[in-house]
Amino acid sequence: MKFLRVNMTTQTVQWEDVPKKYSTLGGRALTSIVVNSEVPATTDPLGNENKLIFAPGYFTGTTLVNTGRLSVGAKSPLTGGIKESNVGGTVGFSLAKLGIKAIIVEGKAADESSFVLNIEDEEVATLVRSDELKGMRTYAVAEKLHAKFGESKSVTCIGPAGDFQLLSASIQSTDLDGRPCRAAGRGGLGAVMGSKGLKAIVVDRTGRVSEEMANLERFKQASKAYAKDVKADEFSGEILPELGTAVLVEPINAAGAFPTNNARMGQFKGVEKLNGETMAKLIKERGGKTKHKGCSQCIIDCSNEFVTEKGEYVTSSLEYETIWSMGGMIGNDNLDAIARLDFLCDDIGLDTMNTGVAIAVAFDAGYGEFGDAEVAIRLVEEVAAGTKMGMLIGNGPDAVGIHFNHDRVPTVKGQSIAAYDPRAIQGMAVTYATTPMGADHTAGWVVDQNLEAFGGTVEPHGPKGQVEISRNTQIHMAAVDTVGICDFAQSGLATDEGIGNVFTMMSAKSGLSFGEKNWAELGKTVIKVELEFNRKAGLTNKDDRLPLMFYNEPLPPYNVVVKVSDKDMDSTFDY
Amino acid sequence: MKALVRLYGTLPEHYPDNYPDGGLEVEIWENISVAELVELVQVAREHVAIVSINGMLSKADDVIPDGAQVKFFQSITGG
Numbered sequence: 001m002k003f004l005r006v007n008m009t010t011q012t013v014q015w016e017d018v019p020k021k022y023s024t025l026g027g028r029a030l031t032s033i034v035v036n037s038e039v040p041a042t043t044d045p046l047g048n049e050n051k052l053i054f055a056p057g058y059f060t061g062t063t064l065v066n067t068g069r070l071s072v073g074a075k076s077p078l079t080g081g082i083k084e085s086n087v088g089g090t091v092g093f094s095l096a097k098l099g100i101k102a103i104i105v106e107g108k109a110a111d112e113s114s115f116v117l118n119i120e121d122e123e124v125a126t127l128v129r130s131d132e133l134k135g136m137r138t139y140a141v142a143e144k145l146h147a148k149f150g151e152s153k154s155v156t157c158i159g160p161a162g163d164f165q166l167l168s169a170s171i172q173s174t175d176l177d178g179r180p181c182r183a184a185g186r187g188g189l190g191a192v193m194g195s196k197g198l199k200a201i202v203v204d205r206t207g208r209v210s211e212e213m214a215n216l217e218r219f220k221q222a223s224k225a226y227a228k229d230v231k232a233d234e235f236s237g238e239i240l241p242e243l244g245t246a247v248l249v250e251p252i253n254a255a256g257a258f259p260t261n262n263a264r265m266g267q268f269k270g271v272e273k274l275n276g277e278t279m280a281k282l283i284k285e286r287g288g289k290t291k292h293k294g295c296s297q298c299i300i301d302c303s304n305e306f307v308t309e310k311g312e313y314v315t316s317s318l319e320y321e322t323i324w325s326m327g328g329m330i331g332n333d334n335l336d337a338i339a340r341l342d343f344l345c346d347d348i349g350l351d352t353m354n355t356g357v358a359i360a361v362a363f364d365a366g367y368g369e370f371g372d373a374e375v376a377i378r379l380v381e382e383v384a385a386g387t388k389m390g391m392l393i394g395n396g397p398d399a400v401g402i403h404f405n406h407d408r409v410p411t412v413k414g415q416s417i418a419a420y421d422p423r424a425i426q427g428m429a430v431t432y433a434t435t436p437m438g439a440d441h442t443a444g445w446v447v448d449q450n451l452e453a454f455g456g457t458v459e460p461h462g463p464k465g466q467v468e469i470s471r472n473t474q475i476h477m478a479a480v481d482t483v484g485i486c487d488f489a490q491s492g493l494a495t496d497e498g499i500g501n502v503f504t505m506m507s508a509k510s511g512l513s514f515g516e517k518n519w520a521e522l523g524k525t526v527i528k529v530e531l532e533f534n535r536k537a538g539l540t541n542k543d544d545r546l547p548l549m550f551y552n553e554p555l556p557p558y559n560v561v562v563k564v565s566d567k568d569m570d571s572t573f574d575y
Numbered sequence: 576m577k578a579l580v581r582l583y584g585t586l587p588e589h590y591p592d593n594y595p596d597g598g599l600e601v602e603i604w605e606n607i608s609v610a611e612l613v614e615l616v617q618v619a620r621e622h623v624a625i626v627s628i629n630g631m632l633s634k635a636d637d638v639i640p641d642g643a644q645v646k647f648f649q650s651i652t653g654g
């Protein structure tokens with residue numbers, strides 16, 4: 001396996017052997033460790049010294065299902081701390097099959113110039129000057145690059161938001177149909193890519209480099225057993241293909257945890273118009289697709305293709321978080337408008353969550369009205385047009401809050417919360433506040449423990465046990481993001497036997513013995529490195545706090561506030 | 576006494592009969608609990624993880640009031 005180091009200042013690329021200490025790492029562990037060791041923590045995230053790292057998971061490229069993840073890491077211009085955001089599609093698998101363990105992009109091209117990194121095969125990668133793509137939207141970029149380099153190539157790119165270096169800019173990547181609809185959305189990593197003058201990365205998809213594997217037979221056996229568990233599980237084998245993640249709308253709303261009208265309420269009265277059941281029915285009636293495969297090696301097919309009444313493509317994939325951020329959070333119950341907003345965010349290269357919440361804050365501050373989907377669509381279009389209001393929306397909720405002098409801004413470290421109100425599911429309060437990533441649901445999703453088994457194995461409205469479950473889940477997720485297993489395929493590791501299969505695969509690939517202790521160590525090391533970077537960057541435990549609205553405003557219908565104390569929050573990573 | 580039971584996710588497929596779109600009108604008795612209602616509807620309990628009564632989350636031993644709208648949800652995973 002190789003590192004591909006790309007210097008944007010000199011426009012040179014260099015293949016390097018992977019240092020031995022990194023050989024058993026991948027994904028988030030690799031991006032975070034490289035950022036922590038190579039990027040000065042106090043540097044300007046949009047400056048010359050920041051580095052943008054792309055790393056497939058440790059299992060990506062192997063026979064294990066649902067491992068097509070690519071981690072992207074850098075110092076985040078949004079949070080001021082370290083960032084890892086991961087994306088599916090085809091790019092992670094393709095890079096791994098070319099024997100590329102990581103791409104490290106450093107330096108900065110001269111202003112106004114724009115480049116495409118074309119990775120032709122396992123030995124040849126070139127930077128191609130492409131100023132004509134600057135400012136172009138992602139669907140057009142993908143089309144141009146497919147025409148130029150080949151229809152089957154994987155394209156990972158930024159849109160106008162990334163070119164403008166806006167703080168909500170995403171990095172978009174093509175799915176199996178070649179559409180740039182998969183997003184490394186969070187943390188403004190698209191702005192980092194834009195600051196470097198890197199518009200896109202084109203990756204050949206025909207690589208055949210076989211993975212380094214100490215015991216292939218053993219790995220294959222465990223990966224087969226893992227796949228069987230994923231298929232047999234009700235959620236990943238039956239529910240997700242049918243309804244996608246949108247199935248979460250109703251139960252989260254019932255839990256009063258569906259932030260509505262900028263988190264003024266926990267239930268949305270228009271919920272039946274945008275729940276997963278309604279969405280799936282509408283898609284089927286119109287001839288769109290549910291059970292759509294979005295990523296390499298996927299056997300779940302949680303994706304979908306949303307179409308108009310006439311059956312014309314609108315977007316893929318319409319997911320829970322966006323149905324929330326562009327739906328309930330802005331008071332909009334029009335599924336067609338949500339789908340349009342989802343497409344626009346992908347096309348302009350914006351995080352749907354940060355953008356929806358930015359609009360929600362604007363509405364809350366009196367700019368427009370909750371439920372006005374037309375204004376929301378106009379605001380997102382304005383990002384691409386580069387208007388003053390567009391720049392504010394593209395820079396996220398904090399920028400909007402400052403502009404309107406409005407303090408109801410549901411962010412942590414500048415990043416918006418996701419589709420779970422921390423008052424109604426208090427374990428999410430801990431995760432949002434303490435993860436080194438800024439408010440991030442995937443870093444420690446503890447919704448199941450708070451709601452399932454008829455009302456939760458922990459009391460969702462109380463602090464008891466929440467720090468512990470968030471801590472354990474965050475450590476576990478840091479390891480999951482390192483091996484590159486899709487969140488939704490975690491059913492394969494939910495049992496002792498299942499996680500045992502993961503340990504077997506770790507050991508079969510690395511040739512080292514690996515068990516439960518090593519798994520926890522891996523997760524802890526990743527978080528430790530990330531916290532270390534954040535401390536060096538100047539973040540303190542004062543940054544590990546939720547905004548006051550979550551402590552002061554009881555959330556209807558349960559009228560709860562966050563009760564986890566600061567002291568308890570600060571003990572999250574005492575290990 | 577009656578309750579309207581609505582099945583979400585892929586639960587309609589686990590209902591032994593044809594599930595009507597608008598939900599199931601079920602005859603209930605005084606002090607019937609959530610757990611008893613799940614049994615009455617004949618959806619295997621392991622398929623039901625979350626239940627709401629009139630829009631509010633409920634526990635297994637909560638009592639169903641007359642005329643309640645009850646929603647059954649499956650186990651969820653997220654991220």
Ligand code: SF4
Nearest residue numbers: 294295298300302486
């Ligand atoms: S389950 Fe969804 S997100 Fe995960 S690999 Fe499959 S299509 Fe991608």
